[in-house]
Amino acid sequence: MTALKVLIADDEPLAAERLTALMKPLEGLDLVGVAEDGVEALERARTHQPDLILLDISMPGMNGIEVARELASQPSRPAIIFVTAYDQFAVEAFEVAAVDYLMKPVERARFADAIARVREALEHRDPAGEPREESDYLTEFWASDLSGLVRIAAADIDRVSAERDYMRLHVGTRSWxxxxxxxxxxxxxxxxxxxRLHRSAIVRRDFITGFARNASGRWIAQLADGSEQAVGRLYAERVREMTGR
Structure with missing residues (x-):
């Protein structure tokens, strides 16, 4: 396993110590420095060229979002995990392509998951540090979770159901x-x-195992988890396109 060079940027010494302690049990993490504000974080990033920065958002002088934006302009930018006490910066974190967004106090299991996500993201970069492929479509979402905010890959979503002004993303037995x-x-x-099979439902194509007609002749999609999804009349043509009938 290739060691990841990690830089911690947090103006709270106890928070930085907590992150250092979370790193120790995990293999392949090499702490190359600790910065106490945004300006110092940029300086240390240029000096040490870390693979990953554990970056607080609320810091004096230059906040974490500003640091991430500055780093994004560099040829080989590090992966970013935001570690913060605030959840209102999730959209901005998404815009600067953060790999994850952890809420303080950070749980050990959640931290390990974030590190694994960084390794996966770095594996999918080309030698210049850019993603190998860009998509014109949504590839991920930020959603609220008990531990803060969680990033959900679009490809992992089984189906989407509408709930008034919100959409529920279903992934296995969980939903957000x-x-x-x-x-x-x-x-x-x-x-x-x-x-899209209904005005209130979108389904991943390979999550559909079959179609049947109900007593009134309307199509019903049979899903991999054993549930069913009614096909709206306006979307019946989608069934014919999928099945050739």
Whole structure:
């Protein structure tokens, strides 16, 4: 396992110590420095060229979002995990392509998951440090979780159901609410992977195991988890496109 060079940037000494302690049990992490504010974080990043920065958001002088934006302009930018006590910066974190967003106090298991996500993200970069492929469609979402905010890969979503002004993302036995519209999601999700079957439902194509007709002749999609999804009359043509009938 290749060691990751890690820089911690946090103006709270106890928080930095906590992150250092969380790193110790994990293999392949090499702490190359600790910065106490945003300006120092940039200086140390240029000196040590870390693979990963554990970056607080609320810091004196230059906040973590500003640091991440500055680093994004560099040829080989490090992966960023934001570690913060505030959840209102999730959208900005998404815009600067943070790999994860951890809420203080950070749980050990959640930290390990974030590090694994960094390794996966770095494996999918080309030698210049850029993603190997860019998609015109949504590839991930930030959603509220008991531990703070969690990043959900679009490809992991089984189905989406509408709940008034919110959309529920279903992944296995778990689900998360996001503030989005069904129309925007339909446009944003890759149509080769997802299909809208109802005004309030989008389903991943390979999560559909079959179709049947109910007593009134309307199509019902049979899903991999044993549940069913009614196909709206306006979307019946989608069934014919998928099945050739």
């Amino acid at each position: 609410l996001i503030h989005h519209s069904m129309t925007a999601l339909e446009k944003g999700l890759d149509p080769s992977i997802f299909v």
